[in-house]
Amino acid sequence: MALGRINKFETFGSVDGPGIRFVVFTQGCPMRCKFCHNPETWSFGSGDAANSAGYEISAGDLLAKALRYKTYWGKDGGITVSGGEPLAQLDFMIEFFELAKASGVHTCIDTSGVTFSRNGATFEKIERLMKATDLLLVDIKHIDGAAHKELTGHGNENIIDFFRYLDEIRKPIWIRHVLVPGISDNDEALTRTRDFIRTLSNVERVEVLPYHAFALGKYAELGIDYALKDTQSPSAERVANANEILETDKYTRWKK
Ligand code: SF4
Structure with a gap:
């Protein structure tokens, strides 16, 4: 039995996948x-909640918590991790x-893809997990490898490969692109991102998520420097521009 380390769960999530979800x-x-x-x-970390290291729980116990809310999920909802x-x-x-699948639950993963590898045991496990996963929420945080590294601390090579893999196995994905002024909000990056998305056949939905400094207070509490403290949210015009370039209207296989 594998224990998971989780930070928290939400019982009525409505933005992380279709329908009402246990997140x-x-x-x-x-x-x-x-x-x-x-x-x-x-x-x-393996400490207690006081240092934000989460807590351990078994898959069975977590599923039992989630299933208490199953009646609210309707035909579209389910569980997102x-x-x-x-x-x-x-x-x-x-x-x-x-x-979860044995209980007939719709399953969704929101992932950066950064741990993806086509090698050895990791790949075997990913293949097995994908058989039990209905949908993935993903993002190409920056299409340019160097800019991606600057933005996230990691290059994007294996993330791009993860997208290709998900396309190969025809696994449905929703792309949720965070638009950050001065970083990912430029027409060249957006156009390259669109050109890459056009090569994929498994995209159900593309969304633009305008950057917001919602978490500023959390960073202050944790004593972590907030690198984007001087960055404003993108204007409505820039969000519309990103939606147009990324052709978000074209991806209508799943509409709310
Ligand atoms: S650091 Fe990036 S990939 Fe990790 S949880 Fe935050 S947004 Fe997701």
């Missing part, structure tokens, strides 16, 4: 996105989602 936030992420709203989930980085806990995720 689990895993603890631990290798990325350091400058716009991250959940810096309290970064640490992989977000982060942190869910794919950093593959053994737990496999057990959790295989149990």
Whole structure:
């Protein structure tokens, strides 16, 4: 039995996948996105909740908590695992989602893809997990490798490969692109992102998420420097421009 380390869960999530969802936030992420709203989930530490290191729970116990809300999920809802980085806990995720599928639950993962590898045991586990996963919420945080590294602390090579892999196995994805002024909000990056998305056949939905400094207070509490403190949210015009370039209207296989 694999234990998962989670930070928290939400019982009535409405923005992380279709319908009403039980949303689990895993603890631990290798990325350091400058716009991250959940810096309290970064640490992989093993301490108590006081140092934001989350707590351990079995897949069975977590599913039992989620299933209490099943009547609210209707035909579209289900469970989403977000982060942190869910794919950093593959053994737990496999057990959790295989149990969830056995209970007829729609399963969704919100992932950066940063841990993806086509090698060895990791790949075997990802393949097994994908068989129990209905949908993925993903983002190309920056299409340019150097800019991606500057924005997140990691290059994007294996993330791009993760997108290709998900296309190969025809796994449905929603792309949610965070638009950050001065970083990802420029027409060249958006056009390159669109050209890459056009090569994929498994995209159900593309959304533009305007950057907001919602998490400023959390960073202050955690004593972490907030790199984007001088960055404003994009204007309505820039958001419209990003929607146009990314052709978000074209992806209508799933509409709210
Ligand atoms: S991948 Fe997600 S959880 Fe990790 S730092 Fe980036 S936004 Fe935050």
